[in-house]
Amino acid sequence: MNSVRKRDLTMLIFGLVVYAAIQGMISGGVIGSFWQLNIILICVNVIMSVSLNLINGYTGQFSLGHAGFMAVGAYVGVVATVNFHLPLIVALLLGALCAGTLGFLIGLPTLRLRGDYLAIATLGLGEIIRIVIMNIEYVGGAAGFKGIPHLTNFTWVFFVMLFTLFFVKNFVNSSHGRACISIRENEIAAEAMGVNTTKYKVMAFTIGAAFAGIAGGLFAHQFYLISPNSFTFLSSFNYLIMVVLGGMGSITGSIAGAFVVTFISAALASFPEARMIIYALALILLMFYRPQGLFGYMEVTNFAPIKKVLDKISGTKEN
Amino acid sequence: MAENKKPLLKAEDVSEVFGGLKAVADFNFYINKGELIGLIGPNGAGKTTIFNLITGVYIPTTGEISLDGKSIVGLKPYQITQLGIARTFQNIRLFSELSVLDNVKIAYHCHVKYGLLETVMRMGRYFGEENEIEQESLKLLKIFKLDEHAYEIAKNLPYGAQRRLEIARALAAKPKLLLLDEPAAGMNPQETHELMEMIRWIRKQFGLTVLLIEHDMSLVMGICERIYVLEYGMIIAEGTPSEIQNNPEVIRAYLGTEAVN
Numbered sequence: 001m002n003s004v005r006k007r008d009l010t011m012l013i014f015g016l017v018v019y020a021a022i023q024g025m026i027s028g029g030v031i032g033s034f035w036q037l038n039i040i041l042i043c044v045n046v047i048m049s050v051s052l053n054l055i056n057g058y059t060g061q062f063s064l065g066h067a068g069f070m071a072v073g074a075y076v077g078v079v080a081t082v083n084f085h086l087p088l089i090v091a092l093l094l095g096a097l098c099a100g101t102l103g104f105l106i107g108l109p110t111l112r113l114r115g116d117y118l119a120i121a122t123l124g125l126g127e128i129i130r131i132v133i134m135n136i137e138y139v140g141g142a143a144g145f146k147g148i149p150h151l152t153n154f155t156w157v158f159f160v161m162l163f164t165l166f167f168v169k170n171f172v173n174s175s176h177g178r179a180c181i182s183i184r185e186n187e188i189a190a191e192a193m194g195v196n197t198t199k200y201k202v203m204a205f206t207i208g209a210a211f212a213g214i215a216g217g218l219f220a221h222q223f224y225l226i227s228p229n230s231f232t233f234l235s236s237f238n239y240l241i242m243v244v245l246g247g248m249g250s251i252t253g254s255i256a257g258a259f260v261v262t263f264i265s266a267a268l269a270s271f272p273e274a275r276m277i278i279y280a281l282a283l284i285l286l287m288f289y290r291p292q293g294l295f296g297y298m299e300v301t302n303f304a305p306i307k308k309v310l311d312k313i314s315g316t317k318e319n
Numbered sequence: 320m321a322e323n324k325k326p327l328l329k330a331e332d333v334s335e336v337f338g339g340l341k342a343v344a345d346f347n348f349y350i351n352k353g354e355l356i357g358l359i360g361p362n363g364a365g366k367t368t369i370f371n372l373i374t375g376v377y378i379p380t381t382g383e384i385s386l387d388g389k390s391i392v393g394l395k396p397y398q399i400t401q402l403g404i405a406r407t408f409q410n411i412r413l414f415s416e417l418s419v420l421d422n423v424k425i426a427y428h429c430h431v432k433y434g435l436l437e438t439v440m441r442m443g444r445y446f447g448e449e450n451e452i453e454q455e456s457l458k459l460l461k462i463f464k465l466d467e468h469a470y471e472i473a474k475n476l477p478y479g480a481q482r483r484l485e486i487a488r489a490l491a492a493k494p495k496l497l498l499l500d501e502p503a504a505g506m507n508p509q510e511t512h513e514l515m516e517m518i519r520w521i522r523k524q525f526g527l528t529v530l531l532i533e534h535d536m537s538l539v540m541g542i543c544e545r546i547y548v549l550e551y552g553m554i555i556a557e558g559t560p561s562e563i564q565n566n567p568e569v570i571r572a573y574l575g576t577e578a579v580n
Binding site for chain 1: 374376395396397400401405406408412413414415416417421424425426427428429431433435438439440441445446448449452488489491492
């Protein structure tokens with residue numbers, strides 16, 4: 001039975017090696033502050049895209065309001081640390097709780113809608129969240145929230161990201177996850193097979209929103225100031241692009257998508273005129289030649305050579 | 320025979336109206352436990368509508384449907400599946416991008432007991448139950464001769480195999496009553512014959528009650544114990560296969576009035 005657990009352990013060790021390597025390079029001064037910031041952003045974006053993938057890719061519910069939930073997590077987080085002097089971990093959990101609750105409340109009515117109608121509704125709700133925050137004087141209104149302590153560092157984001165990946169991977173590979181996937185594949189058949197489709201749509205939406213809240217909290221504590229303008233629908237689109245580019249319904253894809261998108265925009269930071277053109281061209285080419293995204297439904301652990309190595313380590317002979 | 324047993328499924332005066340169209344009118348029928356019942360009728364007679372009424376896709380405009388003596392009117396389709404009615408679809412509705420094995424695994428959903436925390440932390444009942452689901456799914460696939468295709472994508476299966484997979488998936492939900500909507504559609508005579516044997520076998524093996532819609536008369540007459548004939552949403556005849564074959568009303572419905580004379 002425990003080949004699965006051994007595989008998790010292998011992945012965890014791999015994660016720790018990556019962590020040690022990057023942390024070593026940061027401490028050794030090999031990675032400058034610009035790339036340090038971008039590595040942190042990549043990790044935050046991985047959390048965002050994996051959680052959005054749970055809604056859009058696995059459950060097939062087209063949500064365009066993910067930045068709104070991130071904003072809730074970010075603002076709740078900074079209020080908790082700055083105004084109530086709570087530790088970061090509590091702030092993150094509070095942000096997740098608030099964003100998750102909001103996701104649940106929004107999800108209940110809106111997830112009755114299908115396809116593009118749901119996309120428009122969530123787009124609108126994301127904007128409503130942003131505008132409501134903009135009008136709350138307590139958190140600085142349109143000018144933004146200033147004086148946020150710099151609590152986020154690479155260690156925090158990396159391990160929260162690992163936890164997110166672990167959580168989503170386990171969720172997806174269970175009866176609950178299969179229920180979500182069956183909704184994407186054929187909602188009528190899913191219902192006929194005993195899946196409470198409303199419950200699982202709302203569940204996926206709530207979990208996705210909660211992780212977006214955590215990502216928001218980490219994001220906010222990286223900067224001195226956050227403003228509602230960091231969470232417009234354009235950033236929602238950006239997360240959607242990461243998911244689509246990596247592959248809807250693939251965790252590996254979301255990691256790759258977040259990495260590629262963040263990396264490209266960072267690498268092209270010195271050519272602001274060409275940046276959006278190259279970015280757009282890359283997307284058009286990708287959709288042209290690989291509409292299912294870089295990974296489609298595949299996970300990196302399914303690729304034959306990697307699977308072989310993993311099986312060898314965990315000592316299983318799989319079919 | 321019907322009177323001394325309590326029916327498993329019973330419909331009383333069920334009607335379904337779509338706008339001005341009466342798709343089903345005053346539909347009365349019952350199925351006893353263990354029976355194999357056929358529902359036949361010309362195209363557009365309302366057969367699939369009746370399946371949709373039984374499984375909760377439509378709510379009857381009037382009338383009462385009960386399973387084991389308890390009303391199931393107004394329940395959601397997933398709740399009715401949990402109570403023990405599973406179905407297949409006339410136009411195949413598989414989870415087409417998923418593997419054959421996953422298609423079956425999904426249908427075990429309502430029998431899974433492990434919760435969200437056990438899922439995410441991989442604790443408690445998770446491994447045991449997942450293992451059990453996998454073994455049982457593979458066993459079901461073997462019965463339907465699909466075990467060799469277990470890891471293929473469902474949409475790549477040949478048509479007949481997709482039909483068999485639909486039945487396997489419905490059985491995974493562990494129903495008391497199995498509804499088959501044209502299981503032999505698109506099959507050749509050889510495949511139909513095999514399917515017939517299979518339906519007989521699974522009924523005995525799983526202790527099932529079966530209600531099937533079918534146009535292939537060799538199948539219906541071959542395995543059904545009782546047949547209901549539907550025309551324009553109304554039952555025009557009921558009886559054993561031989562009674563139905565000689566019923567002038569049925570011949571008229573299928574072949575027109577001249578055939579009777």
